[in-house]
Amino acid sequence: MILTDREIQIALQTGVLKIEPRPKPDAVSSTSVDLTLGRDFAVWSSRPGMTICPGAKGFKYTDYIDLQEKRTGAHVLQPQSFVLGWTAERVQIPINSRLAARVEGKSSMARLGVGIHVTAPTIHSGFEGQVQLEIFNFGPNSIQLDEGMRICQLIFEQTLGTPEKGYAGLFIGQEADKLGA
Amino acid sequence: MRIKCDRVVDGLIPSESIVCITTHDGSEEVVVHSGLVQDMFLFVGNVLGRDAGKALVELPRESASGKWRVWVPEAALAT
Numbered sequence: 001m002i003l004t005d006r007e008i009q010i011a012l013q014t015g016v017l018k019i020e021p022r023p024k025p026d027a028v029s030s031t032s033v034d035l036t037l038g039r040d041f042a043v044w045s046s047r048p049g050m051t052i053c054p055g056a057k058g059f060k061y062t063d064y065i066d067l068q069e070k071r072t073g074a075h076v077l078q079p080q081s082f083v084l085g086w087t088a089e090r091v092q093i094p095i096n097s098r099l100a101a102r103v104e105g106k107s108s109m110a111r112l113g114v115g116i117h118v119t120a121p122t123i124h125s126g127f128e129g130q131v132q133l134e135i136f137n138f139g140p141n142s143i144q145l146d147e148g149m150r151i152c153q154l155i156f157e158q159t160l161g162t163p164e165k166g167y168a169g170l171f172i173g174q175e176a177d178k179l180g181a
Numbered sequence: 182m183r184i185k186c187d188r189v190v191d192g193l194i195p196s197e198s199i200v201c202i203t204t205h206d207g208s209e210e211v212v213v214h215s216g217l218v219q220d221m222f223l224f225v226g227n228v229l230g231r232d233a234g235k236a237l238v239e240l241p242r243e244s245a246s247g248k249w250r251v252w253v254p255e256a257a258l259a260t
Contacts, residue, residue, distance in 0.1 A: 040194045054246065061210050061245035062190060062199055070193060086194050090214075095226065126226065126241065129214035130196055165226035165239045 002031050003099070003156040017099060017156065018092040032153040034106070038088040038130060039147040041075045042068040075145045077114070077137040085145065086130040087152065095126035095166030101154045103131050109151065113139020116152045123154070125163055183222035184238060185257045205235045205252040209244040217241050222259060231255070 003011065005028045011017035019033070027034040045067050052064060068084070077083055093099050101123040105116045118134040133152060137143055145151070187208065188201040198215045200223050201208055217224045223241070230237035235252040243249055 038194070042193045058207060059246055060201075061212070062201075065190075065193070065199070068193060084193065090196065128217060128241065130194065163239075164229050167227060 001158045003158065005030055008033055008156060011097070011099065011156070016094070016097045018090075018094075020090045020092075021088070023089070027150075029153075032104070032155045034150045034153050035087040035089050035091075035103075035131065037133075037145060037147055037149050037151040038086045039072045040086055041071045041145070042084040043071060044068055044082065044084075073147065077135060077143045077145055079113075079137055079140050079142065082134070082136045083145070085133045085135050085151070087133065088130070088148065090128075090130055091123065091154070092128045093123065093125055096162050097125065098159050098162060099156050100125045100159050101127075101156045103133070103152050103154055106150060106153055112141070112143055113137055114143055125159055126166060182225055182228055182238065183219075183259045184225050184253055185259070186218065186221045186223050189218055189221060202251075202253065203257060205254060209240070209246060209248060209251055211240050211242055211244040213241045228258070 008028055012019060012022065023033050023035070047067060053059060075083060093101060102121045103117055103123060104121060109116065115136050115138060116133045118136065120134065123131065131152070135145065184202055186200040186202055190199050192199050192212055196215055197212055198218050199210055199212050200218055201210050202223065213223065225238040225240060228236045228238060229250065234255050236255045236258055237250055237252055239250045240248070244251070
């Protein structure tokens with residue numbers, strides 16, 4: 001079941017769900033909460049003749065991290081180009097919250113041709129961190145991405161039970177303490 | 182439960198780290214929230230299974246090779 005605005009607010013107020021900075025009331029809609037774009041971006045560059053083989057045994061992402069140029073501030077996304085971005089908000093869905101989420105685009109961006117994830121929308125129960133966005137410009141025009149703009153929405157769903165990873169419950173409290181949550 | 186990290190490097194943003202852990206058949210890299218890494222150990226939650234000196238754990242996020250659950254040497258785990 002998808003959480004409505006009321007359940008989202010209750011989850012935030014009771015700490016069942018944590019989003020920092022806390023979304024303003026107008027960021028919540030009937031069945032979702034909007035998140036904003038942070039200031040960090042990473043742009044992939046290519047190396048002539050190189051093929052990345054993520055399915056190869058021993059594949060290491062860090063072998064290619066130097067191909068990702070870090071940028072901050074406004075980013076102009078050219079047509080048919082791709083950039084990684086992150087939400088400004090840090091999201092925490094405790095593993096015993098009986099919640100999971102999906103990150104989805106917003107129609108305001110979609111109508112410009114901008115998608116914000118590449119087939120990886122699931123935010124699993126237990127997730128902690130800023131949500132990575134895989135932003136692609138399918139449209140014919142350059143689009144400026146500004147820090148603080150509404151970039152995506154989270155849709156929360158109730159899970160049936162608690163994942164085995166956190167079932168004992170005790171671990172979650174320990175982890176939250178360590179995280180200073 | 183926590184698992185020993187062989188290597189921890191900065192991620193693309195300040196709140197993320199990339200950790201490398203040893204598995205029973207190699208190694209895995211995973212991008213995680215930096216708060217989940219302390220003193221070269223990564224929080225992984227409950228052990229999901231045990232078999233002949235190996236433990237099955239679920240990583241906080243999908244690894245670079247696409248795995249969520251990996252078998253790791255029990256000796257690499259700490260409470």
